[in-house]
Structures are given as C-alpha cells and as structure tokens.
Amino acid sequence: MNKSIHQSLFFLFLLLLQVIVLNNINFLGYINPYLYIVFVFLYPLKENKFPLLFYSFILGLSIDFFSDSGGIHAFSTLFIAYIRLFFIKVYFKKTPLDYPFFKLKDESFGKVFNFTITLTIIHHLIYFSFANFSFQNLSIVFLNTLFSCIFTLILFFLGTYIFTKKEQ
Amino acid sequence: MQQIIYFFQKFKYFLFFLLLEFIALFFTFNNLNFHKSKYVNSANRITGSLNASLSNFSEYIDLKSKNELLSEENTKLRNQLEKNRLVPSKDATITDSTKYRQKYTFTQAKIINNNYSKQFNFLTINKGKSAKIDSEMAVINSLGIIGITENISENYTRVQSILNKNSKINARLKGNSRYFGTLKWNSNDYNTVQLHDIPRQAPLKIGDTVETGGKSTIFPEGIPIGRISKINQGNTTNSELEVQLFNDMSNLRYVYIVKNLHKIEIQSLENISNE
Numbered sequence: 001m002n003k004s005i006h007q008s009l010f011f012l013f014l015l016l017l018q019v020i021v022l023n024n025i026n027f028l029g030y031i032n033p034y035l036y037i038v039f040v041f042l043y044p045l046k047e048n049k050f051p052l053l054f055y056s057f058i059l060g061l062s063i064d065f066f067s068d069s070g071g072i073h074a075f076s077t078l079f080i081a082y083i084r085l086f087f088i089k090v091y092f093k094k095t096p097l098d099y100p101f102f103k104l105k106d107e108s109f110g111k112v113f114n115f116t117i118t119l120t121i122i123h124h125l126i127y128f129s130f131a132n133f134s135f136q137n138l139s140i141v142f143l144n145t146l147f148s149c150i151f152t153l154i155l156f157f158l159g160t161y162i163f164t165k166k167e168q
Numbered sequence: 169m170q171q172i173i174y175f176f177q178k179f180k181y182f183l184f185f186l187l188l189e190f191i192a193l194f195f196t197f198n199n200l201n202f203h204k205s206k207y208v209n210s211a212n213r214i215t216g217s218l219n220a221s222l223s224n225f226s227e228y229i230d231l232k233s234k235n236e237l238l239s240e241e242n243t244k245l246r247n248q249l250e251k252n253r254l255v256p257s258k259d260a261t262i263t264d265s266t267k268y269r270q271k272y273t274f275t276q277a278k279i280i281n282n283n284y285s286k287q288f289n290f291l292t293i294n295k296g297k298s299a300k301i302d303s304e305m306a307v308i309n310s311l312g313i314i315g316i317t318e319n320i321s322e323n324y325t326r327v328q329s330i331l332n333k334n335s336k337i338n339a340r341l342k343g344n345s346r347y348f349g350t351l352k353w354n355s356n357d358y359n360t361v362q363l364h365d366i367p368r369q370a371p372l373k374i375g376d377t378v379e380t381g382g383k384s385t386i387f388p389e390g391i392p393i394g395r396i397s398k399i400n401q402g403n404t405t406n407s408e409l410e411v412q413l414f415n416d417m418s419n420l421r422y423v424y425i426v427k428n429l430h431k432i433e434i435q436s437l438e439n440i441s442n443e
Contacts, residue, residue: 019218026285026418029358032285049181053181053184053188054188057188065209068289068292068326069196070195070196070198071191071193071196072196078185082185131287132355133287133288137356
C-alpha cells in the first residue's frame with residue numbers, strides 16, 4: 001500500500017517537473033532534457049509487465065497533452081518500457097528469481113551508466129525522429145538526440161547523487 | 169481453440185504493447201492533420217487551467233517590456249486616427265472598418281502556453297467558445313502575425329503557430345508591386361520564415377517588408393510579417409526568400425484574435441464557382 005502511494009507520487013512529481021520546468025528550459029534555443037523517463041528506469045522489476053507498460057503509456061500521454069505533440073512521448077516511453085527487461089538481462093545478468101531484490105542504486109556505477117545511456121538514446125532517437133517526421137534534416141535529429149541525452153543523463157546522475165541516502 | 173488461448177498466453181505482453189503503440193501512433197498521425205486533432209491537445213480544462221495559472225505567475229517578469237509595446241501601439245493607432253480626422257475627403261484611404269461596413273472584429277486574449285523549438289509548434293490562448301472564438305481565425309499582435317486558431321474548448325483555444333511545418337499563409341511584398349506568394353516554415357530557426365512562389369521578375373531588395381496578402385478569408389490585408397533577410401535565386405522561375413519576423417516568437421504575451429464577418433459569405437460564393 002505504502003509503495004503504491006509512493007509510486008503515484010513519484011509519477012505526479014515527474015509529470016509536473018517535466019511540463020512546468022523542464023519543457024521550458026530551451027537551452028541554446030532548443031535543447032530540453034526529458035527526465036520523466038527515469039520512471040521507467042526506477043520502476044520495480046516484476047514478473048507481471050502490464051502495470052509498467054500501462055503507467056509509462058499514461059505518463060507519456062499526459063506529457064503529450066501538455067506539450068501538444070500528439071502521441072510521440074507515449075510511443076517512445078512505452079517502447080523503452082517494453083525493452084527494459086531485455087537490457088536488464090544483458091547488463092545486470094538477472095534471472096526472474098532476482099527480480100524482487102533488484103535495486104538500481106545497489107548496482108555498480110558502470111553497469112547503471114550503460115543501462116541508462118542505452119535506454120535514453122533509444123527513447124530520444126524515437127522521440128526526435130517522430131517530432132521531425134520527415135527524412136530531411138536528419139542531422140538535426142541526431143544532434144538533438146545527442147545534446148538532449150547528455151542533458152537528461154547529467155540531471156539523472158545529479159538527482160540520484162543528491163537524493164540517495166548515504167549508508168554508514 | 170486451445171492453440172489460440174496458448175498464443176494469447178504466450179504473447180500477452182507483446183500484444184498489449186502493440187495495442188498501446190497503435191493508440192499512440194493514431195494520436196500522433198491525428199495531431200499532424202489540421203482540424204482533426206481533437207483528442208490530444210492542450211486546449212482542455214486540466215492542461216488549460218494549469219497553464220493559465222503558470223502564466224499568471226510568470227507574467228510579472230516581462231511586465232515592463234509589454235507595457236512599452238502597448239504604449240507604442242497606442243501611439244501608432246492615435247496617429248492613424250488623427251490622420252483620418254484631418255482629411256475627411258474621399259481621397260483618404262477608406263478602410264473597411266468604418267461603422268456600417270465593418271469587416272473584422274478583434275478579441276483580446278493572452279497566450280498561456282507557447283512552443284517554438286519543435287517542428288510542429290502550437291500556442292494555447294485563454295479564450296474559447298464562451299468568447300465566440302471559432303476555428304480558422306487569425307491570431308495577430310501589434311508587431312505581426314502569430315497563427316491560426318484550431319481546436320476550441322469552452323475557455324481555451326489551441327493555435328497553430330506560423331512556426332509549424334503545416335502552416336501556409338498568403339503573403340505579399342509591401343509597396344507598389346503587389347507580388348504575392350506563400351509563407352511557410354522549414355523548422356530551422358524560429359526567427360525566420362520562408363516566402364515561396366514569388367515570381368522571378370519581382371523587384372526584390374534585402375530589407376523589403378512582407379505583409380499578409382488579403383487573399384484568404386482568415387487574415388486581414390496588410391498585417392506586417394517581417395523583413396526580407398536573404399534572397400535565394402536559383403535556376404527556377406520562383407525564388408525563395410528568407411523573412412526575418414518582426415515578432416520575437418519566443419516572447420509573446422497578449423494577442424488579438426481576428427474574426428472575419430464576411431467569411432461565410434465569401435466561402436459560399438467560392439464553393440459555388442468550384443462546382
């Protein structure tokens with residue numbers, strides 16, 4: 001019970017943070033971080049994949065409502081939510097038995113870095129390809145992906161550094 | 169039957185994933201069509217009221233510059249008024265906005281959400297059906313054109329910005345030569361738009377003013393747009409011009425919505441001739 005309240009608060013926090021603050025940064029005119037995908041990284045591992053797929057779709061769609069982008073955020077967020085388990089198996093070598101005990105902050109920095117950077121690049125690439133919606137200006141798509149990835153990851157690692165409690 | 173159930177059991181996550189992805193794609197394609205995007209847009213009650221309260225908060229930051237803009241516009245309008253009063257003869261330019269032949273009405277509104285960094289940009293304004301706003305009305309401010317209204321809810325309206333790859337607006341060169349073309353945006357820079365289909369023989373100079381052409385039922389004639397900043401004259405009969413906008417599209421607050429009172433009359437005439 002406590003956990004689900006925690007999850008929904010986290011959901012709301014990420015949504016509001018994205019639409020109120022991060023969508024309006026426009027660093028150098030067009031670079032924005034998309035930090036809300038952290039929801040997909042941190043959602044607890046379970047056998048049942050329906051909740052994660054559904055919540056990430058709703059999160060993406062709510063951001064679409066605010067930023068007038070159709071269903072692009074929903075599409076790309078749902079995609080990384082679906083392939084998340086595959087990359088957890090690849091990078092962290094987990095079996096279904098380990099799922100209840102898996103926590104991202106307990107893993108080594110290198111593995112977490114690989115995991116997050118892969119999902120972030122995939123998400124941003126899908127997002128910017130759909131936002132561009134043509135085969136012209138492909139260089140802009142790649143540049144946007146690169147810069148936004150860097151921005152998102154910096155914010156993510158700063159955030160985890162600040163908000164994780166140090167164990168003594 | 170057993171086989172089908174087994175199939176659904178095995179691929180249930182993938183099928184669910186596909187279903188949601190198709191819904192997302194449906195919304196995406198819908199959003200790209202002007203007038204069809206009725207599902208996902210920012211002109212609904214929840215997003216509208218949140219954006220409105222946010223813009224109330226951020227309004228104070230640029231209060232001073234907006235005041236200066238307003239007083240400049242006032243001065244301009246006063247000068248125009250005096251000009252009409254001093255020369256009451258028939259030689260003076262007769263505008264359509266005189267009392268009994270009024271063609272346009274203006275409604276004031278505030279922008280509560282503004283995008284300019286994407287390829288398909290939209291604005292949200294705080295007037296809707298309750299203020300008699302309809303779709304396909306022009307949105308302008310004192311410096312130039314901003315966009316066309318699209319989705320309307322009770323109190324909010326979504327506006328397709330001129331910084332949208334779907335936007336096409338009739339525009340002409342100001343001055344004696346009335347060459348006209350189509351204004352589009354190539355999504356590279358939010359300060360410049362492109363003017364297409366200007367004939368090659370048109371006399372062009374960098375710095376010439378571009379204004380709306382009045383050949384559509386949406387925009388009134390002669391609303392300023394921008395200045396020509398670059399002329400690309402290729403081997404074709406048409407030339408493409410880069411137009412530097414008068415408006416700073418990243419810093420907008422108060423706008424006017426223009427309603428054309430003759431729109432239905434004009435459109436009914438044009439539809440007859442098409443048949």
